[in-house]
Amino acid sequence: MQEEIFISGRNIPHIDPYLEVWHFPISLYLFLGGLAAGIIFFASLFTILKKDKEVPTTVKGAMIVAVVAISVGLVALMYDLTHLLYVWQLYMTVRIESPMSWGAWVLLIVTILSFLWVFSYSTEMFPKWDWKFDFLKNFQAYLIKNRRTLAMILLPLSVILGIYTGILLSAFNARPLWNTSILGPLFLTSGLSTGAAAIILFSKSHYERRLLSKIDLALIILELGLIVHFLMSMHAGSAVQIEALDLLVGGEFTVMFFVFVVILGLIFPALLEGVELMGYKVPVIIPALLILMGGLIFRMVMVEAGQITRYLY
């Protein structure tokens, strides 16, 4: 038996008794970043495949959602910075070793390109809106002509953005729950799935909803597989990782993780989508909202539980 205590009275705010440096805004950002990455991925993919006319919501309405999500996510991210006035230092350097550094760059580029994307569709979406200046109209015409090029740049960037939300956490070997490389693919899959759910939520076209439901179903099955993989890697991990797994299996996050994320956020909406694809009528809003809720709670659980896991004390 070993017992270790501080005898010099250490009780640093946000560090003791357990780490609480990253709060809800970070979870929210990871969720919105993944969601935006998902929408941008599908919009780019369908544009490259020249199917953009068949999925109008994906390339138009949903991209507005993506732009809003990414902007709110950025604000949330900045809200959690404690030395905010120096935020420009992020863009004074590129550090390949630090996921946050290249992630910030990717995020900046994706945000700008997504705004350009929405701008290129703005006249089509809001015919009454007039951009007044000629150079703006010329620029819009130029963007419309080069939409496929834009999509080709955005497709890999959206994948990087989706993976980045997971890699950001898995880069920290000091937090055993995060320190597994499966987190990148897992967060990417979850991001793509929430992105598809958001498109389904806003789409009015039956064909589009059905297509994305099928994609979403496949993604959810893949995500469930990755979660099993994640739990197995923890179970077969080092002592600190086995301890970390106890938080999710039998510990204080069990209900949040298994009931709200796995069952209500993945299995139940997958069943509903499956039933709908078989021809039964299910209000599309239910599975879509459940998937979005599950995605957000998943990130909250991971951010909060991860910070409790540590090596010492």
Add this chain to the structure above:
Amino acid sequence: MVIDTLKCVGCSDCVVACQTENNVPIGYCRDWVTESVSGSYPTIELELKSERCNHCDNAPCVRCCPTGASHIVEGGIVLVTADECIGCGACIESCPYDARYQHPDGYVDKCTFCHHRLEKGQLPACVSVCPTKCMYFGDLDDATSEVSELLKSRKHKVLAPEAGTKPNVYYLI
């Protein structure tokens, strides 16, 4: 840095000296003392340790820092440039020793091995005040230095070696 756990009495003088020397805000500390009891009665063992940033060779905080505010200076000390720190908390998350904290002014702060004192040829504040002289500070790269000699002659350990950070604070046991 080498700390003799057999000589430490856990008086916390090092903690107070650090707080005074470095003007550490109230409620915060850059070093701390732990007491660990192991074994079961009647064969129990008590170990006292003064802990702080380990100024790791493979520092995860330096690797994770997105701006380069966390850096290793000549001699191996890990420092934070307050004007480059954005307060993202990545380094705090990455530290297996939880040696860093967000200063009330926003930037991230930690033990500097009293870099400002070293430049003047003085010892870190914690080392200089230790009443039992259980702390030794010196150049581990110099094979003839006091710290190197101690590590050659005494049994020692580091904290959480499994985290792979190659820490530079050694404990004589």
